[in-house]
Amino acid sequence: MGLARHMVNARSTGTSEQSKDDSQSSSDYETGLSDDEQLDVRIWLRLLTCANLIERRVRKNLRDKFDTTLPRFDVLAQVDRSPNGQPMRELSRRMMVTNGNITPLVDRLVEDKLIKRDPSPEDRRVQHIRLTAGGKRALDEMIPAHVSWVNNLIANLDRDNASQLYALLGELKASIQTAERDED
Amino acid sequence: MGLARHMVNARSTGTSEQSKDDSQSSSDYETGLSDDEQLDVRIWLRLLTCANLIERRVRKNLRDKFDTTLPRFDVLAQVDRSPNGQPMRELSRRMMVTNGNITPLVDRLVEDKLIKRDPSPEDRRVQHIRLTAGGKRALDEMIPAHVSWVNNLIANLDRDNASQLYALLGELKASIQTAERDED
Numbered sequence: 262m263g264l265a266r267h268m269v270n271a272r273s274t275g276t277s278e279q280s281k282d283d284s285q286s287s288s289d290y291e292t293g294l295s296d297d298e299q300l301d302v303r304i305w306l307r308l309l310t311c312a313n314l315i316e317r318r319v320r321k322n323l324r325d326k327f328d329t330t331l332p333r334f335d336v337l338a339q340v341d342r343s344p345n346g347q348p349m350r351e352l353s354r355r356m357m358v359t360n361g362n363i364t365p366l367v368d369r370l371v372e373d374k375l376i377k378r379d380p381s382p383e384d385r386r387v388q389h390i391r392l393t394a395g396g397k398r399a400l401d402e403m404i405p406a407h408v409s410w411v412n413n414l415i416a417n418l419d420r421d422n423a424s425q426l427y428a429l430l431g432e433l434k435a436s437i438q439t440a441e442r443d444e445d
Numbered sequence: 446m447g448l449a450r451h452m453v454n455a456r457s458t459g460t461s462e463q464s465k466d467d468s469q470s471s472s473d474y475e476t477g478l479s480d481d482e483q484l485d486v487r488i489w490l491r492l493l494t495c496a497n498l499i500e501r502r503v504r505k506n507l508r509d510k511f512d513t514t515l516p517r518f519d520v521l522a523q524v525d526r527s528p529n530g531q532p533m534r535e536l537s538r539r540m541m542v543t544n545g546n547i548t549p550l551v552d553r554l555v556e557d558k559l560i561k562r563d564p565s566p567e568d569r570r571v572q573h574i575r576l577t578a579g580g581k582r583a584l585d586e587m588i589p590a591h592v593s594w595v596n597n598l599i600a601n602l603d604r605d606n607a608s609q610l611y612a613l614l615g616e617l618k619a620s621i622q623t624a625e626r627d628e629d
Contacts, residue, residue: 287622288538293526299592300607301599305499307614312496313541314621315489318628342477354472357497408483413628415485417620418613423484426613429606430491436601437498438471444502444597 289313304433315414322410327403332366334407337392337400340376346389348381375399473497488617499598506594511587516550518591521576521584524560530573532565559583 290306290313320331327334339355340347349367353360367390370376375396381387392400415423474490474497504515511518523539524531533551537544551574554560559580565571576584599607 288535289541290523290539292539293523299596300604300611301596302592304599304607304611304614305595307611307618308492308496308499310541311614311617311621312492314618314625315492317541318621318625339474339477351472355474355476357473357494357501408486411489412483412485414621414624415488415617417623418616420484422613422616423488425609426617427484427488427491429602429610429613430488430495432602432606433495433599433610434491434498437495437502437598439601440598441498441502 315411318414319407319410322406323403326406327399329403332363333370334403336363336366336370337375337396338404338407340390340392340396341400341404343391345382346379346391348387348389352390370396499595502598503591503594506590507587510590511583513587516547517554518587520547520550520554521559521580522588522591524574524576524580525584525588527575529566530563530575532571532573536574554580 289310291303291310294303294306316331323329323331323334335356336352339352342355343351347355349360349364352367353363356363367376371378374393376390377393378388378390381389418426473494475487475494478487478490500515507513507515507518519540520536523536526539527535531539533544533548536551537547540547551560555562558577560574561577562572562574565573602610
């Protein structure tokens with residue numbers, strides 16, 4: 262109840278932000294937040310803004326420089342991180358989407374001969390996904406480019422701050438996982 | 446060139462991570478990263494993992510508790526942050542998507558009488574989007590719930606760490622924006 266009231270009050274004081282709306286500066290998820298907005302909500306919206314800014318740049322560069330999409334690159338990069346291949350359910354977990362969402366993507370990459378399905382070495386009834394030689398070659402060009410784009414975007418953060426941000430995002434991730442476990 | 450080599454080496458040492466692949470623990474974008482992976486790439490994947498974890502929970506709760514979707518909620522919450530309304534181009538900037546992507550969403554919310562299009566007070570030729578009374582009532586229920594979900598996920602982060610994370614995400618955002626300006 263306290264929270265509800267807080268939010269309603271915060272909303273009605275939003276007019277001081279109004280002048281920003283018409284400026285030329287770029288807007289994002291944080292625009293128009295009032296000063297007394299909850300810290301946690303601010304963290305969430307700032308996190309989302311940063312993730313979207315990086316993602317937008319990576320998508321654009323993948324399109325412009327490699328004529329490919331982010332979901333295709335993500336599948337290849339994830340498959341690459343398991344040299345012995347991985348089953349679909351593991352791939353979809355890593356990509357944080359459902360099996361159904363990546364099946365058409367995987368089918369297409371198989372057609373394009375960038376990945377292949379092979380029986381698992383441990384259990385031949387399970388299909389593992391792994392890179393083809395062509396997929397490896399494609400990634401050998403894309404991965405260093407991807408690293409350099411991300412470096413470029415984060416380069417203006419000094420290295421102490423970068424290490425600290427990484428550690429704090431680790432704390433955040435642990436906090437979310439604890440909350441999820443308590444919920445389920 | 447140094448980066449390319451680094452990445453190729455990092456990839457070939459991935460086997461030590463393999464045992465994790467078959468465990469029951471939940472996987473995400475960080476799974477299978479080798480220890481010598483670039484800090485910036487680690488930051489990016491951890492950021493993406495946190496954003497996806499929070500987003501997944503918020504989507505689920507919006508569906509279960511309000512029978513609505515995240516994009517619909519996002520539009521309403523953004524419109525709400527400009528009490529005097531805002532033009533479509535500002536709304537799409539804030540939501541970090543193109544105009545074309547939110548037009549069908551906005552049309553649908555207008556049909557559902559949650560938002561309306563009115564002439565701007567400054568320029569009657571420009572349509573501003575604002576909440577209807579019904580949209581305000583819907584948000585009055587959803588916003589405090591959204592705040593409490595986010596609080597719940599971030600609650601296990603102590604308040605000093607939370608403040609510091611918020612500040613460092615601000616540095617990250619500034620770094621990305623500087624890089625983008627240099628690029629364009």
